Amino acid sequence: MGRSSRRWLFPLIGLAAAVFFLLARPVGDVAAHANLSRAEPAPNSELPESPERIVLWFSEGIEPDLADIRVLNARGDSVDHDDVTTQGNPVESVSVSLPDLDNGTYTVSWANVSTVDGHRVRGSFLFSVGEAISGEVELPSQPTFSNPQEPYLRWLVLLGSLSVAGGLVLELAVWRVALSVIGGGVSFITVKRRVWWLYLAGILVLGVSSLGQLLSQSGSTFDVSWIDALGEPVCDTLETDWGRSWLWRAGFFLVLSAALITRYVRRNGRSERPDGGNAVKADYAAYAALGASLLLLAPITFVSHAGATPDLAFPAQLSNYLHLLGAALWGGGLIHLGLAVLPALRGVEAGYRREFLAEAIPRFSVVAIVGAALLAVSGLFSAWAQVTTIPSLGVPYGITLIVKTAIIIPLLVLAAINHRWIRHRLARDDNASRWLTRTVIGEVVIALFVLLLAGVMTSMEPARQVAAREGRGLPNGFVGDTISENVVIDIAVEPAKTGRNQVRISLTDRNGTPLTDATDVRVRLSFLEEDLGELPVPLENVGNGVWVLNDAVIALVGVWQIEADITRLSGFDARAAFRFEVLAGAGSNSGAIRPDKDLGRVLLGVEIALIGVVLLAVGVPLGGWYERRGVMFMAPGTAAGAIGAGLIVWVQFFAPVSVYLQTNPFVPDGDSLAKGKVAYEAVCSVCHGEGGKGDGAGSVSLYPPPANLPVHVPLHTQGELFEIIRIGVAGTAMGPVSGLTDDEIWHLINYVRTLEAPGLQ
Numbered sequence: 001m002g003r004s005s006r007r008w009l010f011p012l013i014g015l016a017a018a019v020f021f022l023l024a025r026p027v028g029d030v031a032a033h034a035n036l037s038r039a040e041p042a043p044n045s046e047l048p049e050s051p052e053r054i055v056l057w058f059s060e061g062i063e064p065d066l067a068d069i070r071v072l073n074a075r076g077d078s079v080d081h082d083d084v085t086t087q088g089n090p091v092e093s094v095s096v097s098l099p100d101l102d103n104g105t106y107t108v109s110w111a112n113v114s115t116v117d118g119h120r121v122r123g124s125f126l127f128s129v130g131e132a133i134s135g136e137v138e139l140p141s142q143p144t145f146s147n148p149q150e151p152y153l154r155w156l157v158l159l160g161s162l163s164v165a166g167g168l169v170l171e172l173a174v175w176r177v178a179l180s181v182i183g184g185g186v187s188f189i190t191v192k193r194r195v196w197w198l199y200l201a202g203i204l205v206l207g208v209s210s211l212g213q214l215l216s217q218s219g220s221t222f223d224v225s226w227i228d229a230l231g232e233p234v235c236d237t238l239e240t241d242w243g244r245s246w247l248w249r250a251g252f253f254l255v256l257s258a259a260l261i262t263r264y265v266r267r268n269g270r271s272e273r274p275d276g277g278n279a280v281k282a283d284y285a286a287y288a289a290l291g292a293s294l295l296l297l298a299p300i301t302f303v304s305h306a307g308a309t310p311d312l313a314f315p316a317q318l319s320n321y322l323h324l325l326g327a328a329l330w331g332g333g334l335i336h337l338g339l340a341v342l343p344a345l346r347g348v349e350a351g352y353r354r355e356f357l358a359e360a361i362p363r364f365s366v367v368a369i370v371g372a373a374l375l376a377v378s379g380l381f382s383a384w385a386q387v388t389t390i391p392s393l394g395v396p397y398g399i400t401l402i403v404k405t406a407i408i409i410p411l412l413v414l415a416a417i418n419h420r421w422i423r424h425r426l427a428r429d430d431n432a433s434r435w436l437t438r439t440v441i442g443e444v445v446i447a448l449f450v451l452l453l454a455g456v457m458t459s460m461e462p463a464r465q466v467a468a469r470e471g472r473g474l475p476n477g478f479v480g481d482t483i484s485e486n487v488v489i490d491i492a493v494e495p496a497k498t499g500r501n502q503v504r505i506s507l508t509d510r511n512g513t514p515l516t517d518a519t520d521v522r523v524r525l526s527f528l529e530e531d532l533g534e535l536p537v538p539l540e541n542v543g544n545g546v547w548v549l550n551d552a553v554i555a556l557v558g559v560w561q562i563e564a565d566i567t568r569l570s571g572f573d574a575r576a577a578f579r580f581e582v583l584a585g586a587g588s589n590s591g592a593i594r595p596d597k598d599l600g601r602v603l604l605g606v607e608i609a610l611i612g613v614v615l616l617a618v619g620v621p622l623g624g625w626y627e628r629r630g631v632m633f634m635a636p637g638t639a640a641g642a643i644g645a646g647l648i649v650w651v652q653f654f655a656p657v658s659v660y661l662q663t664n665p666f667v668p669d670g671d672s673l674a675k676g677k678v679a680y681e682a683v684c685s686v687c688h689g690e691g692g693k694g695d696g697a698g699s700v701s702l703y704p705p706p707a708n709l710p711v712h713v714p715l716h717t718q719g720e721l722f723e724i725i726r727i728g729v730a731g732t733a734m735g736p737v738s739g740l741t742d743d744e745i746w747h748l749i750n751y752v753r754t755l756e757a758p759g760l761q
Contacts, residue, residue, distance in 0.1 A: 056094050
């Protein structure tokens with residue numbers, strides 16, 4: 001391994017360690033800002049008797065020591081037992097016990113601190129005992145920012161960290177290499193001095209803003225001023241998840257600062273050649289500083305929205321890290337190019353200046369193209385993860401994202417002008433260098449504003465959460481219709497929220513005439529995200545072909561399935577099935593809009609593969625596999641392409657799924673049941689019999705005898721049934737069923753589940 005290769009080990013180790021931190025950091029099902037998801041009793045509920053406890057569930061993990069619930073009577077006196085307890089790991093529910101309350105209206109006041117972004121959230125709601133509520137409150141809207149300083153502090157943290165990291169890349173991969181190529185004429189020490197002052201400014205900005213974040217976070221968490229936060233509040237904050245991420249950042253900051261100071265003290269970056277040129281020595285401290293700066297970006301990612309993306313925390317965090325890396329390569333490099341390197345060339349003789357720029361700018365273009373590509377592909381993933389739906393663009397986060405994207409357009413235009421027009425004239429036209437300086441300064445100004453908007457966005461609640469809470473794009477109740485056995489079945493579930501619901505089924509013929517020959521109508525409600533069991537529930541005939549079930553209790557937010565069985569005098573029984581989304585009946589619906597887990601993993605694979613394509617596209621003009629510069633891009637590009645493609649294939653075909661929680665991808669409608677019946681008659685009926693009772697012709701000599709399906713099927717989840725059919729049951733004649741595809745097995749499961757249904761046995 002050559003000396004140059006050994007130097008680059010430091011930043012490579014930094015990158016690898018950053019990814020390791022992202023992988024090693026434990027994550028739960030979180031959502032950025034711990035808002036109220038549901039409560040027992042529900043907000044604004046009227047209870048006949050006093051509850052034993054108040055239980056609150058939140059949309060993400062919260063700090064257990066900073067959670068609080070108070071129950072107040074109409075006079076404002078606390079009436080709870082002051083014994084707040086927490087459940088879960090991470091903690092997502094909090095409860096407090098109550099005495100036997102007198103009749104009256106009570107207020108539940110709660111507060112928490114998120115384990116992800118450290119934001120403190122408060123709220124309250126009413127409930128009554130033995131009488132109507134004397135007033136009604138809406139859950140208070142959360143402020144746009146947890147404190148007014150947060151966007152600016154986040155902006156300064158981004159500015160300091162990205163400028164230092166980008167400046168180190170620019171130095172080690174661009175201008176120092178250009179100086180060593182062209183020889184004398186451009187003073188290395190002149191450029192280095194200006195760059196050093198910019199490093200110092202970046203370190204000061206990062207250090208001061210990080211301390212400001214700690215004081216601001218402590219003050220916001222404990223409702224004290226920054227001055228009063230010094231001492232115990234700061235110590236307590238450092239014991240939270242947010243505080244531990246801050247400590248990691250502080251540690252990497254100290255390593256970065258030490259490496260830069262070592263460089264300054266030793267001054268080993270320059271030695272004079274006899275011809276007056278510039279011979280750049282191995283500067284291991286610079287590469288160590290670059291590695292530390294890359295590591296420092298990981299703790300920033302920990303407390304971002306990415307760390308609170310439900311079911312996709314690691315993919316979102318990795319994408320966010322790549323986004324920061326791209327911003328450092330392009331934006332951080334621009335800052336150093338525009339504020340340090342180009343100003344240092346003003347006193348240099350025109351010929352040497354043109355020679356230097358002709359060598360340096362093409363190298364920076366390569367770095368900037370890679371950075372812009374990282375920003376683009378990772379930005380698309382992040383936007384999808386935090387916005388998810390088109391209506392979510394109408395909330396403050398979404399609007400800011402649109403503005404940020406629009407402002408990037410002139411930045412791209414200026415970059416294209418530099419790359420396509422100015423860059424090619426630098427070697428022969430001195431005016432080109434002046435235009436380069438102007439356009440780069442313009443890019444720097446726009447980049448600073450884009451970073452400010454990034455600080456604003458990362459201080460806001462994600463768009464999908466706000467949109468979900470406001471009901472943007474969410475259904476109000478569920479309505480579905482289908483035709484079975486020439487019966488038009490209309491099903492309505494209102495309000496399709498947790499709590500009590502009404503199920504209404506209307507039966508007509510194809511001409512719209514009400515059908516009155518139904519003797520029994522039953523529904524089964526099943527939660528698809530967890531096995532809660534299911535029982536057929538009869539509906540009441542209210543006449544004119546309408547059947548109603550009042551007070552159907554739906555307990556959980558998520559996807560539910562409703563199946564209706566209609567028994568008729570004519571014998572032509574009908575059946576219908578639908579799936580629908582259930583929202584929180586009261587409180588917060590912050591988790592109602594969630595990015596799809598499998599789609600997210602596929603998109604991550606696409607993102608990594610696209611990055612690989614960009615690296616390959618950059619490497620080919622640089623010589624491909626035949627030149628050292630080309631190999632520096634071809635090797636990681638090939639690896640990224642392979643990893644991305646492999647991830648896509650793995651998710652599509654090999655990703656493990658919990659057998660217990662597997663969900664049948666097919667609704668048990670008429671088409672699915674018909675296919676399932678064909679499969680049953682082909683492979684099952686010979687042993688289990690026509691009705692599934694284990695009395696088929698082939699069952700006579702079997703021991704143990706075949707299972708009675710109407711009895712045994714309800715005892716298993718659909719995922720377990722799938723595995724039983726696919727691999728069989730040890731110790732019985734039930735072996736693996738061959739000749740059926742996975743889809744046919746799922747249709748078969750839908751069919752055998754009807755064997756216990758009234759009228760279908």
